[in-house]
Structures are given as C-alpha cells and as structure tokens.
Amino acid sequence: MSPAALIWLPRFLTHLSSERRLSAHTDVNYRRDLELFAKYCEQQQIDDWSRLDSQHIRAFAATEFRRGQSPRTIQRRLSALRSFFNFLLRELALKSNPAVGVQAPKAPKRLPQTVDVDQMARLLAFRTDDELGVRDKAIMELFYSSGLRLSELVDLDLGDVDLRDRTVRVTGKGNKTRVVPVGRFAIDAITAWLRERGAIATPGDSALFVSKRGGRLLQRSIQVRIGRWARAQGLGVHMHPHMFRHSFATHLLESSQDLRAVQELLGHANISTTQIYTHLDFQHLAKIYDQAHPRARRKSRGTG
Incomplete structure (x- = not known):
C-alpha cells in the first residue's frame, strides 16, 4: 500500500x-x-x-x-x-464501498447459560439474617419467578408490584410495558423485604429495591451480591442476573411447551428471539432420551 x-x-x-x-x-x-x-x-x-x-x-x-x-x-x-x-x-477518495454486501461466515448460536431446578432451589434456600439478606432473597425470587431483565428489576418502583393481584408491571426494551405474574415464593419474599425496607430507604425514595445507603440499588451491586450468594451456597457455577431469566424461560418451556406464552412473559417483540430456548429444551429432552430409551443406550464393553 x-x-x-x-x-x-x-x-x-x-x-x-x-x-x-x-x-x-x-x-x-x-x-x-x-x-x-x-x-x-x-x-x-x-x-x-x-x-x-x-x-x-x-x-x-x-x-x-x-x-x-x-x-x-x-x-x-x-x-x-x-x-x-x-x-x-x-472524503471523495472512493467512488463505491467494496465491503458492502460481504458477509462473514455464520457464527454458531450461543445457547444461554441456565441452572437446573435443583440448583436454583439450592441457591434460593439461604437464611436471611439481616435486611440486605432479606432484600437479596426478594430480588432473586422475583428474577426467577417473573423472568425480568436486570435493568427492568432495578427500575421497579414500589407501585409497580401488586401483592394482592400477584403481578408486577415492568417497563422493558423500547419503553414497552408488560404485566407479569409473580409466584408465591416471590410474593412472600417481597412482603418480607417491604417490612425491612423502611429501616434503610431514604424517605420519599420510590425504588422497590434500595442499597444500604438508602437510594435505588445499582445493577453492579446486584451482580456482585448474586455472585456472592451463589458461592456461599456452593452452586459451582458463575451465577449472574440474566441466568435467572434464562432458567425461568427454560423451566417454563419444559413444563408448558407454550412458546408464545414464554415470549409474552419475557417481553420479546419477535418470537424468533424466544426460539433459542427451544434448543435448550431439545437438549434436555435428548439427554433424557439417551439415558432412558433402551435403543439409545450404548452397548457395554465386552458385548458384541
């Protein structure tokens, strides 16, 4: 050149x-x-x-x-x-762009990381001895119960949760609002947190989840706390907030087989985004098949 x-x-x-x-x-x-x-x-x-x-x-x-x-x-x-x-x-140094239309080889789709039902149960079975522990349990139960994104959970205000209706109003991507059911364990955990919240929250602050300084809890703080709890519970995987969302979607799809409902709950604009979880579900089914079907079992050594 x-x-x-x-x-x-x-x-x-x-x-x-x-x-x-x-x-x-x-x-x-x-x-x-x-x-x-x-x-x-x-x-x-x-x-x-x-x-x-x-x-x-x-x-x-x-x-x-x-x-x-x-x-x-x-x-x-x-x-x-x-x-x-x-x-x-x-800058008028070229008349056309020679790279337009040239595509890279397709990258294999990365499957989301999840934890199984037993691992999730172990993670959430910790004792809450102080206000922050009660808060963390409510956060993780809500993550898993309703499949929220980290940013969605951080932005929740007190008025977004309806304990009687067992729902949470979420503002997702594109400023779109959806109402998502909240499970019994999450309702109980949020109720326990609301009893403790007043002791540390700054008066007049509307945030559902606050830090020990009293203001709205930051995303990074939640990431650190979840990682700490996962290590304390001996989970053996690097746990991050989005794994709750992935696990929520995967476990729900395994049970219901209703992809459209999972799409609505996750707030995906396009069902093709949700379809990544069908690959995870197929992996789960394939593993069960390999373990259970007599024609799928490998021959033991020494047999001809």
Whole structure:
C-alpha cells in the first residue's frame, strides 16, 4: 500500500475518536483490524484503496477464516472496513464501498447459560439474617419467578408490584410495558423485604429495591451480591442476573411447551428471539432420551 493511501488510516482513526466518539476499546480494535488489512493488501500488491473490489474483501475474509479467526472476529473486521470505506467515500477518495454486501461466515448460536431446578432451589434456600439478606432473597425470587431483565428489576418502583393481584408491571426494551405474574415464593419474599425496607430507604425514595445507603440499588451491586450468594451456597457455577431469566424461560418451556406464552412473559417483540430456548429444551429432552430409551443406550464393553 502506497504512503499516500496509508495516510488515510490515521485520519479515519482521528475521525472515530473525535467525531463519532467511539469507545477506546472499539478504537483499538479498528486500528488493529485496518492495519491487518493494509498488510494483506501489500501482500496482494494492491497499492491504493481505489483498486479494491468486493472480491478482494471476500478473499480477505476467507483468509482470516482459514487462519482460524472466529466468525465474530471476521464480522468485526468487515464492519471496520465498511466504516473506513464510508469515510473515504465522504472524503471523495472512493467512488463505491467494496465491503458492502460481504458477509462473514455464520457464527454458531450461543445457547444461554441456565441452572437446573435443583440448583436454583439450592441457591434460593439461604437464611436471611439481616435486611440486605432479606432484600437479596426478594430480588432473586422475583428474577426467577417473573423472568425480568436486570435493568427492568432495578427500575421497579414500589407501585409497580401488586401483592394482592400477584403481578408486577415492568417497563422493558423500547419503553414497552408488560404485566407479569409473580409466584408465591416471590410474593412472600417481597412482603418480607417491604417490612425491612423502611429501616434503610431514604424517605420519599420510590425504588422497590434500595442499597444500604438508602437510594435505588445499582445493577453492579446486584451482580456482585448474586455472585456472592451463589458461592456461599456452593452452586459451582458463575451465577449472574440474566441466568435467572434464562432458567425461568427454560423451566417454563419444559413444563408448558407454550412458546408464545414464554415470549409474552419475557417481553420479546419477535418470537424468533424466544426460539433459542427451544434448543435448550431439545437438549434436555435428548439427554433424557439417551439415558432412558433402551435403543439409545450404548452397548457395554465386552458385548458384541
């Protein structure tokens, strides 16, 4: 790549940091990705950005895939190239974007992490000896009972929970409101917390869950407390708030087989988002099949 062509790289990176104000982490990744692509161009004896076409970009993506890079990494590198070439278009240094329409190999879907029913029962079976323990139990019971996102739970106000109706009004993504049932164990735990809340809450604060300083509890504090309880209960997995939501959906689907109802309870706009839990349910069924079906059992050693 010629020096005249390479001069556009620092200009683009300055544009990223000053005009688009991307994070330092994104800035570092883009710099690395673009420098890697410039080196690839040199190996291919391409001396100017205007000589590139979509075939060059596809060949670069294929080379990265053969080198063992993950589809996610390749997608990020293609995204960096598209942004860079759009910048060159804006600066009239290119007439078209050669990276448009070039796709990375499909990444395998990551299945959500869950815990089974016994693990969840063990986690929630702790003694509440102080106000914070009572609060934490109410938080975790509500997470598991109603499948809330962490941000949704943090934003709950006192008026959002109807103990008599056993429901909670949740404001989810896109500022959409849904009303979700609350189970008996969660109702009992929230009732116990409300008896303790007044001792630590700042007067006039509307938050359902407050910190020991009296104000609305922060997301990070909930993450830390849940991890601490999971270790104390000997759960053996790294527990985080979203695992309650995943476990709620998985356990409900295993019992009801009603995907549409699970979609409504989770607040998913599209049922395709909820369908990830059918893969988990199938894994559960396949495991039972392998253990129980006589034709699925492996032959014991020594039998012919």
